[in-house]
Amino acid sequence: MHARRTRLSLAAAAAALAAAGFSAPALTSSASAYDPAPQSATSQKAQQAELRFATFNASLNRLTAGDLVRDLSTPDNAQAAAIAETIQRVNPDVLLVNEFDYVEGGRAAELFRDNYLEVAHHGVAPVDYPYYYVAPANTGVATGFDLNNNGVVGAPGTPAGGDDSFGFGHFPGQYGMVVYSKYPIATDEVRTFQHFLWKDMPGALLPDDPATPAESDWYSPAELDVFRLSSKSHWDVPIKVPGRKPVHFLVSHPTPPTFDGTEDRNGTRNHDEIRFWADYVAGGRGAAYIYDDAGETGGLGRGQDFVIAGDQNADPYDGDSTDRAIWQLLDHPRIQDPHPTSTGAVEAAERDGGENVPQIGPDAEDTADFADALQTKPTDQKNPGNLRADYVLPSERFDILGSGVFWLPSSDPLFTRLVGVYPFPTSDHRMVWLDVR
Ligand SMILES: [Ca+2]
Ligand SMILES: [Ca+2]
Ligand SMILES: [Ca+2]
Ligand SMILES: [Ca+2]
Numbered sequence: 001m002h003a004r005r006t007r008l009s010l011a012a013a014a015a016a017l018a019a020a021g022f023s024a025p026a027l028t029s030s031a032s033a034y035d036p037a038p039q040s041a042t043s044q045k046a047q048q049a050e051l052r053f054a055t056f057n058a059s060l061n062r063l064t065a066g067d068l069v070r071d072l073s074t075p076d077n078a079q080a081a082a083i084a085e086t087i088q089r090v091n092p093d094v095l096l097v098n099e100f101d102y103v104e105g106g107r108a109a110e111l112f113r114d115n116y117l118e119v120a121h122h123g124v125a126p127v128d129y130p131y132y133y134v135a136p137a138n139t140g141v142a143t144g145f146d147l148n149n150n151g152v153v154g155a156p157g158t159p160a161g162g163d164d165s166f167g168f169g170h171f172p173g174q175y176g177m178v179v180y181s182k183y184p185i186a187t188d189e190v191r192t193f194q195h196f197l198w199k200d201m202p203g204a205l206l207p208d209d210p211a212t213p214a215e216s217d218w219y220s221p222a223e224l225d226v227f228r229l230s231s232k233s234h235w236d237v238p239i240k241v242p243g244r245k246p247v248h249f250l251v252s253h254p255t256p257p258t259f260d261g262t263e264d265r266n267g268t269r270n271h272d273e274i275r276f277w278a279d280y281v282a283g284g285r286g287a288a289y290i291y292d293d294a295g296e297t298g299g300l301g302r303g304q305d306f307v308i309a310g311d312q313n314a315d316p317y318d319g320d321s322t323d324r325a326i327w328q329l330l331d332h333p334r335i336q337d338p339h340p341t342s343t344g345a346v347e348a349a350e351r352d353g354g355e356n357v358p359q360i361g362p363d364a365e366d367t368a369d370f371a372d373a374l375q376t377k378p379t380d381q382k383n384p385g386n387l388r389a390d391y392v393l394p395s396e397r398f399d400i401l402g403s404g405v406f407w408l409p410s411s412d413p414l415f416t417r418l419v420g421v422y423p424f425p426t427s428d429h430r431m432v433w434l435d436v437r
């Protein structure tokens with residue numbers, strides 16, 4: 001159990017930001033107070049080995065295959081422009097974007113780069129990512145099985161079919177992801193774990209059908225023989241930073257722990273999707289069970305540095321994730337938690353109220369603005385309120401220089417264009433960044 005944490009006030013969050021080297025936002029300022037200390041030129045940074053990593057669930061998913069390519073083929077999509085401006089203002093060296101539909105050949109990733117990231121928005125300098133990585137995801141890939149046990153195998157391309165896919169999605173690759181980098185990616189050494197089977201994880205939390213006496217039997221033996229652990233994919237993307245060993249950028253997007261029943265099949269899967277990286281970075285015998293899509297086994301070596309990034313869909317204190325789900329990473333002996341905060345999150349929790357009021361986690365560390373209304377429903381069906389869902393977690397040998405969440409207060413002139421309130425101009429998630437040396 002973890003001790004209840006004191007709710008941070010807006011003033012305390014501002015003080016924390018100031019202590020971290022930021023000026024507290026001035027409520028009457030006409031220019032944006034947000035200054036995440038933009039880094040100097042890439043070459044200079046390389047000499048100092050200072051790196052900025054970031055994760056952003058950008059909601060750049062669309063309803064049908066082809067829609068994202070259509071939207072990104074012109075520079076006129078307002079949401080994509082606001083997402084790009086956010087990325088430009090934070091200006092990370094290495095970035096994971098979650099909820100970015102997978103398109104074969106990297107077409108959507110290149111269109112977003114060429115038509116949005118490399119174009120100035122509202123006077124903000126373009127950002128240049130010569131390198132990116134995309135690969136297929138399990139979302140929307142039909143299994144032929146009735147995985148949600150509603151009596152029918154849903155047709156591909158429908159919401160019912162989405163629930164019977166390897167990961168929820170209306171078409172293959174919906175809600176995928178992309179990594180952008182200013183530094184070369186060791187593409188030949190990327191490891192993907194799209195096909196790893198859940199049952200091959202020792203002690204997997206395989207869900208139980210509470211209506212039957214047998215244990216762990218929500219999925220049939222035939223289903224478990226094909227059921228993949230990763231709801232999207234898990235990638236180990238080595239980034240070749242000059243003058244040092246590669247940094248393994250470990251990215252994923254575990255399923256939300258909701259949208260299920262008392263069997264908690266998504267909560268248990270979320271827990272084990274997070275556990276995968278905990279075992280992977282521990283390495284050694286505890287990671288011997290792991291195999292990648294090319295058949296190579298084992299986890300990361302002790303001497304390897306890494307940064308874990310992504311929307312983990314698990315808050316340390318609140319929400320519906322399985323007990324200790326995210327603590328598998330936050331308490332890990334090889335992992336540091338930089339505790340990024342924002343003043344906007346504190347303001348949003350106070351403004352939104354509802355389910356935010358009984359929460360025990362610090363509002364300042366929230367990264368996602370979810371529905372808040374109080375409802376008389378079973379606990380696992382209530383609105384989540386705002387949560388800490390998105391993480392950038394470095395390995396133990398990095399010096400943490402700073403971190404933050406791009407969640408501006410409403411007094412900021414950029415608020416309406418880049419943050420806003422539901423329906424959001426960008427995403428229901430905020431970008432999280434980390435500077436390390
Ligand atoms: Ca079904
Ligand atoms: Ca059972
Ligand atoms: Ca909210
Ligand atoms: Ca919260």
